[in-house]
Amino acid sequence: MARFLVIGGFLAAVFWVFGIVDCIVQPASRHRGVPKGVWIAIVVVFPVIGAVLWFTIGRLRPGSRAADERYLPLDDQPGSGRxxxxxxxxxxxxxxxxxxxxxxxxxxxxxxxxxxxxx
Missing domain, CATH: 1.20.5 (Single alpha-helices involved in coiled-coils or other helix-helix interfaces)
Structure with missing residues (x-):
């Protein structure tokens, strides 16, 4: 029984680290709901639950309608990228x-x- 707890804990830790890395490497345009920094904080503070939330709610998947929209800045002035x-x-x-x-x-x-x- 203790072996299953160790294996489960290891898999949870791997999933948590994978969630953190995935959240960090995704461009800000692929984050849904709240800004990228908030998602990183959620995944770090709530280890497994935060990663599950990131993969189910926060991450836009390739091929989804919102992920396929293209954006172009109105002008090239600094600070106008919003x-x-x-x-x-x-x-x-x-x-x-x-x-x-x-x-x-x-x-x-x-x-x-x-x-x-x-x-």
């Missing part, structure tokens, strides 16, 4: 194509940002 504009997948694809075309033009002309001789 203001965001939703863009559609089609708009994002259009912008990517424009940037790829611009990069291709730079490659054709041989423009580089690196100092030194050009190849």
């Amino acid at each position: 203001q965001r504009e939703r863009i559609s997948d089609a708009e994002q694809e259009r912008r990517i194509r424009e940037l790829e075309e611009e990069l291709a033009r730079f490659d054709e002309r041989g423009d580089t940002d690196t100092p030194g001789p050009r190849p």
Whole structure:
């Protein structure tokens, strides 16, 4: 019986550490409900229960509707990253194509940002 308690305690500790690490490495955009720092505190203070809450409530899963939304800052001014504009997948694809075309033009002309001789 004591062996099961030791194994259970070890598995709980591994799950707790995994929850802490997962909460820390996820970008802030993948945290649901409260800010990232609060989720880290919840998982650390309430070892197993906090990790269970993190994986069931706090973490947005890839493929979920909220996780798939794309955001673009309204302007590049420092501190303005909180203001965001939703863009559609089609708009994002259009912008990517424009940037790829611009990069291709730079490659054709041989423009580089690196100092030194050009190849």
